[in-house]
Amino acid sequence: MNEQHQEEMELDKARDRFITEIANNVHLYDITNSIGRLYGTIFFAEKPMTLDEMSESLGMSKTSMSTGVRALSEANMIEKAWEKGVRKDLYRTNPDWYKSFSTVFIKRWSQSAAKNHQALCDTKQKLQELSKNADSEEVKHKASLDLEKLRSAEAYYEWLNEVISLFETGEIFNIVPKRNEPSQKV
Amino acid sequence: MNEQHQEEMELDKARDRFITEIANNVHLYDITNSIGRLYGTIFFAEKPMTLDEMSESLGMSKTSMSTGVRALSEANMIEKAWEKGVRKDLYRTNPDWYKSFSTVFIKRWSQSAAKNHQALCDTKQKLQELSKNADSEEVKHKASLDLEKLRSAEAYYEWLNEVISLFETGEIFNIVPKRNEPSQKV
DNA sequence: ATCTTTGTACAGTTTTTTCTGTACGAACTT
DNA sequence: AAGTTCGTACAGAAAAAACTGTACAAAGAT
Numbered sequence: 001m002n003e004q005h006q007e008e009m010e011l012d013k014a015r016d017r018f019i020t021e022i023a024n025n026v027h028l029y030d031i032t033n034s035i036g037r038l039y040g041t042i043f044f045a046e047k048p049m050t051l052d053e054m055s056e057s058l059g060m061s062k063t064s065m066s067t068g069v070r071a072l073s074e075a076n077m078i079e080k081a082w083e084k085g086v087r088k089d090l091y092r093t094n095p096d097w098y099k100s101f102s103t104v105f106i107k108r109w110s111q112s113a114a115k116n117h118q119a120l121c122d123t124k125q126k127l128q129e130l131s132k133n134a135d136s137e138e139v140k141h142k143a144s145l146d147l148e149k150l151r152s153a154e155a156y157y158e159w160l161n162e163v164i165s166l167f168e169t170g171e172i173f174n175i176v177p178k179r180n181e182p183s184q185k186v
Numbered sequence: 187m188n189e190q191h192q193e194e195m196e197l198d199k200a201r202d203r204f205i206t207e208i209a210n211n212v213h214l215y216d217i218t219n220s221i222g223r224l225y226g227t228i229f230f231a232e233k234p235m236t237l238d239e240m241s242e243s244l245g246m247s248k249t250s251m252s253t254g255v256r257a258l259s260e261a262n263m264i265e266k267a268w269e270k271g272v273r274k275d276l277y278r279t280n281p282d283w284y285k286s287f288s289t290v291f292i293k294r295w296s297q298s299a300a301k302n303h304q305a306l307c308d309t310k311q312k313l314q315e316l317s318k319n320a321d322s323e324e325v326k327h328k329a330s331l332d333l334e335k336l337r338s339a340e341a342y343y344e345w346l347n348e349v350i351s352l353f354e355t356g357e358i359f360n361i362v363p364k365r366n367e368p369s370q371k372v
Numbered sequence: 373a374t375c376t377t378t379g380t381a382c383a384g385t386t387t388t389t390t391c392t393g394t395a396c397g398a399a400c401t402t
Numbered sequence: 403a404a405g406t407t408c409g410t411a412c413a414g415a416a417a418a419a420a421c422t423g424t425a426c427a428a429a430g431a432t
Contacts, residue, residue, distance in 0.1 A: 021305035119207035
């Protein structure tokens with residue numbers, strides 16, 4: 001009995017090592033540390049989990065589980081599972097990490113790049129207008145200096161957008177192929 | 187006079203459009219919104235700025251400017267500038283956005299991927315141990331289920347590491363070439 | 373129909389992060 | 403040497419974010 005309990009604890013410890021690391025890094029996807037732990041917990045669970053089970057398992061309120069589950073769903077990191085005769089909502093992790101994690105990556109970066117680029121264009125347009133038509137020589141001068149600066153930024157964004165579209169189109173998988181099974185070496 | 191003032195305001199507004207957007211997105215690099223504004227302000231400044239000028243310009247304390255400048259420097263987004271006979275520290279933005287921004291990108295992601303992968307290996311090892319040698323059949327079973335789950339995660343990390351090394355080695359620039367000047371089309 | 377069960381909106385509390393003011397060390401000036 | 407100027411450490415204040423408990427709507431059971 002005692003040894004068995006010991007082994008259960010070993011198992012939990014092994015899992016916890018991984019869960020903790022996920023929790024520490026998941027902020028890159030705009031997910032909170034504790035919701036990262038939630039993800040890890042669902043990941044290792046034998047079966048899809050209900051909100052109540054999550055709450056129980058993490059010692060957090062059901063409300064938090066509810067909002068956490070929403071965040072994870074939006075990030076495509078978990079999905080609903082259906083089981084006959086079970087009324088409660090069930091969730092399990094999305095097993096395709098390429099899709100779940102890289103979807104988030106694409107979403108965040110393309111969104112950011114698009115917005116930044118849009119802002120750049122707006123600013124550029126106004127500056128061009130000013131550098132042409134302003135009465136004040138000083139303003140004209142400043143505007144053209146600014147335009148100069150925006151050049152390299154614009155080049156960067158064009159490059160970044162192309163990089164992102166590598167991922168959006170899936171072309172990245174031609175360059176770095178998916179691996180369905182990892183190398184078997186230890 | 188009045189028109190001139192008007193035009194100055196137009197200039198500021200144009201700049202602000204861009205600065206605000208940067209500030210909103212720079213959290214992807216673990217930089218605060220307000221320090222993002224600081225970056226934008228330095229970016230558009232005619233000359234390298236001192237801490238006092240930043241403080242004055244943003245209406246924030248000099249202390250915040252000091253810590254902000256440190257954060258931006260660590261992210262390789264700004265750099266010190268030297269001017270003869272000026273005692274104060276001067277800062278300007280790093281004009282190479284490829285380097286500054288993509289350096290940060292690489293740092294964050296490779297660090298995160300490495301740590302996660304390391305944790306995965308640790309966990310895997312413990313689980314293998316358990317699935318072989320545990321006395322409890324239940325623990326054995328759970329451990330092997332977990333190992334199964336870790337397979338696809340491992341594949342993902344191997345893939346991710348290769349993707350990141352595309353950036354580290356600069357090979358990405360063979361695939362998506364840098365653009366020194368943007369397309370001249372409007 | 374009433375009575376449960378389940379998930380979430382919302383307001384308030386706790387925790388964390390950000391920001392500021394004071395104080396001080398280092399470097400420069402005279 | 404004493405007197406400035408500058409940048410930052412540190413403690414405390416202000417602001418923001420995370421978390422909880424209550425309350426309620428929707429759906430299911432009886």
